[in-house]
Amino acid sequence: MHAVITALPGDGIGPEVVAEGLRVLHRVGEQWGHRFEVREALLGGCAIDATGTALPEATLQACRDSDAVLLGAVGGPKWDDPAASVRPEQGLLGLRKALGLFANLRPVTLHPRLIAASPLRPERLQGVDLLVVRELTGGIYFGEKGRDATPDGGESAYDECVYTTAEIERIVRVAAQLARSRRRKLTSVDKANVLETSRLWRSVTARLMREEYPDVQLEHMLVDACAMHLIRRPADFDVIVTENMFGDILTDEAAMLAGSLGMLPSASLCAAAGHHRTSDVQPRRMGLYEPIHGSAPDIAGKGIANPLATILSVALLLRHSLGLDVEARAIEAAVARALDDGIVTGDIAAPGERVCTTTEVGAAVVERLVA
Numbered sequence: 001m002h003a004v005i006t007a008l009p010g011d012g013i014g015p016e017v018v019a020e021g022l023r024v025l026h027r028v029g030e031q032w033g034h035r036f037e038v039r040e041a042l043l044g045g046c047a048i049d050a051t052g053t054a055l056p057e058a059t060l061q062a063c064r065d066s067d068a069v070l071l072g073a074v075g076g077p078k079w080d081d082p083a084a085s086v087r088p089e090q091g092l093l094g095l096r097k098a099l100g101l102f103a104n105l106r107p108v109t110l111h112p113r114l115i116a117a118s119p120l121r122p123e124r125l126q127g128v129d130l131l132v133v134r135e136l137t138g139g140i141y142f143g144e145k146g147r148d149a150t151p152d153g154g155e156s157a158y159d160e161c162v163y164t165t166a167e168i169e170r171i172v173r174v175a176a177q178l179a180r181s182r183r184r185k186l187t188s189v190d191k192a193n194v195l196e197t198s199r200l201w202r203s204v205t206a207r208l209m210r211e212e213y214p215d216v217q218l219e220h221m222l223v224d225a226c227a228m229h230l231i232r233r234p235a236d237f238d239v240i241v242t243e244n245m246f247g248d249i250l251t252d253e254a255a256m257l258a259g260s261l262g263m264l265p266s267a268s269l270c271a272a273a274g275h276h277r278t279s280d281v282q283p284r285r286m287g288l289y290e291p292i293h294g295s296a297p298d299i300a301g302k303g304i305a306n307p308l309a310t311i312l313s314v315a316l317l318l319r320h321s322l323g324l325d326v327e328a329r330a331i332e333a334a335v336a337r338a339l340d341d342g343i344v345t346g347d348i349a350a351p352g353e354r355v356c357t358t359t360e361v362g363a364a365v366v367e368r369l370v371a
Helices: 014-032 045-051 057-064 088-099 112-117 165-180 196-212 223-232 244-258 308-320 325-340 358-367
Strands: 002-010 035-040 068-073 103-109 129-135 145-149 155-159 185-190 217-222 239-242 265-269 287-291
Touching: 002 014, 002 045, 002 057, 014 035, 014 068, 014 308, 014 325, 014 358, 045 088, 057 088, 068 088, 068 308, 088 287, 103 165, 103 244, 103 308, 112 325, 129 165, 129 244, 165 185, 165 196, 165 239, 185 196, 185 223, 185 244, 196 217, 217 223, 223 239, 223 244, 239 244, 265 308, 287 308, 308 325, 308 358, 325 358
Parallel strands: 002 035, 002 068, 068 287, 129 239, 185 217, 185 239
Antiparallel strands: 103 129, 103 265, 145 155, 265 287
């Protein structure tokens, strides 16, 4: 197979973790006989510094011409002014919108040796294997927003939250199909007791599941209750589907089940009938793959960032955009073996355990990759 991958290292620790992800990707190519052509481009703060915009047109075109995109992280103190007209996060939001990446998948699984790294009691973590499917291009993040002067000399601000039937249907279908391939349980999260968008979300979801996925068990849950139950009984969840802002918050909470943001990958996918560069029989989805952590500027350049979330994002890239499930499983198994052997960075190391560097962890995964 020949595939074109656009790499967007971004800011902070992004270049360090992306380098390890690409190292693993190229090793997969060597062992399975694939050719991965990697093209690097600018996004976020580094793009602002170089071009004055967070999403240069050349970057957007490179992503459109690719099979998939691997992203590090964007942002940092240098560009943190909320009043700035151009901010790194605009590049990521713009890229998601331009590529039609409406479905964000965030799997949460827990390696046994990392149970101690989680703040939860060990008995609550047994059997945790959940997937959050977050709607990514609608809702309050993309609605109209602004400020108006008030008669008393102050200001009022507004952020509009809008969802349509079609937007809800397409994300629920993605989640339901994934639930059907897992334990056939779907939890739809909303705030239907307060928000009109959530009431629409609930009614559309109930109808769609009844008509198209009667074999999948559907549960409705308010977002505040879900936040509580993710801590109280996380192993009860299979697939969670929710809107943009709720998903953003809940997935960061769920990350702590695994002990560290540095362990969790994500995939942002377009429609199944979307962009396909090659003509293999295996269907593909154009996707953007990234660790869920931020740019961590406080540790950038120190060689101590955890690259495993990025490496696991490469596994998702192979599975969802290239149809290479065997290779994806091999990466996941190699990560598990590295953890079994105590190859860990400081964020997940036990007291007194040897702490490895970013490159040492990446090398350990490469060494344990078996075709």
